[in-house]
Amino acid sequence: MRKYSVFALAREAMRHHKGWEKHWTSPEPKSEYDVIIIGGGGHGMGAAYYLAKEHGITNIAVIEKGWVGGGNTGRNTTIVRSNYLYDESMDIYEHSLKMWEGLSLDLNYNVMFSPRGVMMLSHNEHDRQSFKRHVHANRLYGIDNEWLTPVQAKEYCPPLDISASARYPVNGAALQRRAGTARHDAVVWGYGRAASDRGVHIIQNCEVKGIRRGADGAVTGVETNRGFIGAKKIGVSASGHNSVVMAMADVRLPLESQPLQALVSEPLKPIFPCVVMSNSVHAYISQSDKGELVIGAGTDQYNSYSQTGGLQIITHTLDAICELFPIFRRVKMMRQWGGITDNTPDRSPIQSVTPVPNLFVNCGWGTGGFKATPGSAHLFAHLIAKGEPHKLAAGLTLERYNTGRLIDEAAAAAVAH
Numbered sequence: 001m002r003k004y005s006v007f008a009l010a011r012e013a014m015r016h017h018k019g020w021e022k023h024w025t026s027p028e029p030k031s032e033y034d035v036i037i038i039g040g041g042g043h044g045m046g047a048a049y050y051l052a053k054e055h056g057i058t059n060i061a062v063i064e065k066g067w068v069g070g071g072n073t074g075r076n077t078t079i080v081r082s083n084y085l086y087d088e089s090m091d092i093y094e095h096s097l098k099m100w101e102g103l104s105l106d107l108n109y110n111v112m113f114s115p116r117g118v119m120m121l122s123h124n125e126h127d128r129q130s131f132k133r134h135v136h137a138n139r140l141y142g143i144d145n146e147w148l149t150p151v152q153a154k155e156y157c158p159p160l161d162i163s164a165s166a167r168y169p170v171n172g173a174a175l176q177r178r179a180g181t182a183r184h185d186a187v188v189w190g191y192g193r194a195a196s197d198r199g200v201h202i203i204q205n206c207e208v209k210g211i212r213r214g215a216d217g218a219v220t221g222v223e224t225n226r227g228f229i230g231a232k233k234i235g236v237s238a239s240g241h242n243s244v245v246m247a248m249a250d251v252r253l254p255l256e257s258q259p260l261q262a263l264v265s266e267p268l269k270p271i272f273p274c275v276v277m278s279n280s281v282h283a284y285i286s287q288s289d290k291g292e293l294v295i296g297a298g299t300d301q302y303n304s305y306s307q308t309g310g311l312q313i314i315t316h317t318l319d320a321i322c323e324l325f326p327i328f329r330r331v332k333m334m335r336q337w338g339g340i341t342d343n344t345p346d347r348s349p350i351q352s353v354t355p356v357p358n359l360f361v362n363c364g365w366g367t368g369g370f371k372a373t374p375g376s377a378h379l380f381a382h383l384i385a386k387g388e389p390h391k392l393a394a395g396l397t398l399e400r401y402n403t404g405r406l407i408d409e410a411a412a413a414a415v416a417h
């Protein structure tokens with residue numbers, strides 16, 4: 001595939017941009033692959049790329065029931081950070097954050113990673129103690145995180161209201177300066193382009209409807225709406241539908257699928273310099289490069305596969321945003337949508353071998369897996385290639401639900417976007 005560069009841009013400008021190639025090819029499925037990845041989101045596509053790049057396995061198909069990036073990868077609010085509390089979480093999210101920093105160069109594709117800082121607001125004594133605990137834990141682990149006074153928080157984000165009479169008064173904030181946002185579509189398109197370039201087949205509009213197993217119980221392939229496709233190994237990375245897909249192989253996972261909503265405003269001139277999250281009031285906000293305010297809410301409180309969500313959830317979120325940032329009270333909202341998140345009881349992800357030989361799962365990223373995309377994909381590729389977890393993901397296996405040694409980020413953070 002032709003390399004993207006300033007020279008390529010100049011050349012194409014001279015010929016009215018008619019020479020750009022398609023990002024990836026769309027081949028007919030082969031009868032068998034060494035590896036099939038179910039789910040063409042960032043995690044699945046990235047895993048295919050690292051299998052090809054780092055493990056020399058190129059006879060791979062990524063099977064996607066809709067279009068590449070049409071799941072949660074294309075629906076999220078793009079927050080990237082690594083300031084989690086527990087060692088297992090810090091390991092994988094920091095691995096990922098470091099990969100974000102060089103991802104555009106690695107893929108030769110601008111993923112628009114923007115380390116503009118993520119500031120988490122504290123509104124009460126519980127928040128203050130909890131966030132300070134995060135700050136100390138992160139710094140001891142070598143991850144940047146710092147505590148700000150309300151005045152320092154306002155200096156970092158001038159639209160923030162820190163008056164004492166506010167409905168949700170701000171009594172401090174935790175700031176991770178290396179954190180920020182990236183362009184969600186670009187990540188999966190970049191991985192898709194680079195994976196296709198290494199021979200990976202990307203098969204869209206192909207829904208997996210069954211997982212076939214041999215006499216020894218090991219996987220032999222998948223039943224799809226385009227027929228049977230054989231596979232020596234299968235990696236499942238289908239986010240909100242992980243439990244549905246894994247049930248096809250009789251594997252029950254500790255997951256609940258719930259809608260999570262987001263919305264964007266009309267475009268504004270640049271006004272919001274960073275990402276601000278408020279876990280207590282369940283609202284978070286940043287400004288996209290197009291100028292839209294990107295706003296996210298908490299999950300709906302029921303299990304569902306509907307990509308819409310309840311109106312009361314976003315109404316509550318907008319109440320909170322208007323209280324925290326009164327200058328946005330007259331801004332109009334333009335679009336709203338939902339995605340289906342797969343949530344574990346401890347709100348930490350699972351990357352694991354399963355009771356079915358040669359079937360691997362990457363799930364439970366729930367409301368916060370976009371930030372993990374490069375790291376998760378990288379470690380999932382290792383798991384599939386080697387049949388055992390990478391040391392950075394060793395604590396994330398299904399085994400923790402047998403031993404009870406949970407990684408309780410839910411209790412630590414309330415929301416985990």
Ligand SMILES: Cc1cc2nc3c(=O)[nH]c(=O)nc-3n(C[C@H](O)[C@H](O)[C@H](O)COP(=O)(O)OP(=O)(O)OC[C@H]3O[C@@H](n4cnc5c(N)ncnc54)[C@H](O)[C@@H]3O)c2cc1C
Pocket residue numbers: 038039040041042043044063064065066067068069070071072073074075076077078079080206207208209237238239240241245260261262296337338339340341365366367368369370371372417
């Ligand atoms: C509104 C919202 C806001 C969010 N905000 C953030 C955030 O700010 N920061 C953050 O870190 N995370 C955030 N997340 C979470 C994040 O989006 C996800 O954790 C992450 O994108 C998951 O990526 P993925 O590749 O695993 O899944 P997906 O991108 O969902 O890909 C899975 C794919 O599997 C496909 N699939 C499902 N079933 C089948 C089948 N039977 N056959 C074939 N294909 C199938 C789907 O069509 C889908 O394309 C948010 C999520 C939502 C919904």
